[in-house]
Amino acid sequence: MTRPNTTPVTPGPAAAEQQVPALVVDGVTVRFAGLTALDQVAFTVAPGSVHALIGPNGAGKSTTFNVLSGVYRATEGSVRFGDAELTALAPHRIAALGVARTFQNIVLTGGTVADNLMLGRHTLTRAGFTTTALRLPSAGREQRRHRERARELAEFTGLGDSFDTPVALLPYGDRKRVELARALCMEPKLLLLDEPVAGMNTGERVGMARTISTIRDALGISILIVEHDMGLVMRLADEVTVLDFGRRIAGGTPQQVQQDPTVIRAYLGTGSTDGAGDATDHPQEDAR
Template sequence: MTERTLTPPPVLDVRDVTVRFAGLTALDSVSLTVEPGTVHAVIGPNGAGKSTCFNVLSGLYRPASGTVRLGATELTRLAPHRIAALGVARTFQNIVTTEGTVADNLLLGRHALSRAGFAASALRLPGARREQREHLARAREIAELTGLGAHFDTPVAVLSYGDRKRVEFARALCLEPRVLLLDEPVAGMNAAERARTVEVVQDVREQLGLSVLLVEHDMGLVMRLADEVTVLDFGRTIAHGTPDEVRRDPEVLRAYLGEGEGEGHSHIHSHSEGDSDGESDSDSDSERDSHSEGDSDSDGESDSHSDGESDSHGTGDAAGANESDGEREGEDAA
């Protein structure tokens, strides 16, 4: 563990950040503060400005106004590699890995920490080889921490989707960040992979003591992991607080969920419970089955009842016809 990870992370302060694209306001005076060692979630519907916010924090976009500070250092006008060198690492929504093994990908995250020059590394001088061994050992530690230890020498191409997402997560950790930006870390994962990722993020937070800024649509994950939540809608901050406060906020229920207050609250609550969706599906299936059975029984009763009525009507008609014929025969004989 490096000296950087032993030092408490500084505050990440975003103040009145505005981003415009040709007249379209993507972020409108957005402010948030990530306190040291906390998990801060940014949520909102698609197009709310969450990824734009991340791109500003990592230096990919420059805001029209506002500031971003990491401790006393302003990040607003710095290039991405300089922001990364200060201890801000990020992942992306889509998996970004290279060919090669897990070890190869994790060592890419150590590149910014390398002190050996190009010539020393190319000539494999003793100092460069020693540094390479240290980087490899640290990458292995991070692989173990993120559950990738058994795959350290495995080609990334043969890993499952969830494992490849964790490779990107582990590579960001190899930078020894003080603030980690996670952009939809469980997108596309199944339930088991999501649960494993939650455990990994919790372990990393506890063992490395870093701050985490999280963008995620999985409300269950947000409610379990986040200490603070900021809600964006059309580039504006509409709510901020603890997960419990946010999921009861009327503005969130209306703007984020697009539902009535009562319905929206139960929707957020159900998503914050791990397996409630599955239970609801099972209950719905059972209800549908019972309704189907009921319909079948009703249909059967209706058919048999109709058939019975048809038979009785048919018998009655035949009897009536016979009686009429008999009467006519009697009259003829008379």
């Protein structure tokens, strides 16, 4: 089901008060016992842009996300986000700098949509456990403020009617939206989306694509997206970086990349196997 995103949303602090810095990935290499998953990868996500990271299965896309979010440590290279060097930081420190991510496979807790979104607000909650446990009035006010913002972002992402619904009862496409909304609840400057439409039907894909472009336009944040759906990448991305076997083999506008012989060869070379390994995740590359 396709939903219009007509709900206006207040830009978060990223766009309102702080500059959204560029993300500069430079010479990043990741080695796992004998295997080079990333080899001197470099690209820049311009402030406020949608940047797509594409490539055949095993190219190193998820590994890149894991380096950017602090889950994996780079063997070499640097990742700068404004003045901060991210490669030395733990995941929670990176999140606190305004880098939020979703995962290739849904990672939601039990409870309602609201519960999951409030987890996203948690990184911003100044009232610690003590204040909350003592039931100080300030903690109550802060909770209410966070809940209002969570509701606003739920409406913005098309989940307004499901705010108090247990996530377990939601259709798959809406659960993917909960992940997205939860990441937005962290008021990120940079949003990392790992296959946000994987497993969705065509209607859900179109709706999600619309939501993603609305996020960029309304919130003014940068988005780095890993996606197999070429149609979606071509429609959404301002710039594309192509990985193959851990190397950056091409980059540029969607049109440039689409016509690049190296890219065509990389995709043709693995054309029969790409998607076969996780066919359930990728119904088929959607041409829309």
